[in-house]
Amino acid sequence: MANTSKLSAEERKKAKRASRKKAAPKAKRTHARGSAKKKVKKMARGQSKR
Numbered sequence: 001m002a003n004t005s006k007l008s009a010e011e012r013k014k015a016k017r018a019s020r021k022k023a024a025p026k027a028k029r030t031h032a033r034g035s036a037k038k039k040v041k042k043m044a045r046g047q048s049k050r
Helices: 007-023
Strands: none
Touching: none
């Protein structure tokens, strides 16, 4: 994308939208978002465990 710092907000919006349309589509996700994250066991909750 070209340098848009000297354009007005509306012009910048148009330029960005145009460049988004030109960009190649992103590949589909290989797994669900967040499913590959490390799972963290919950700490003791409330007063019952204190």
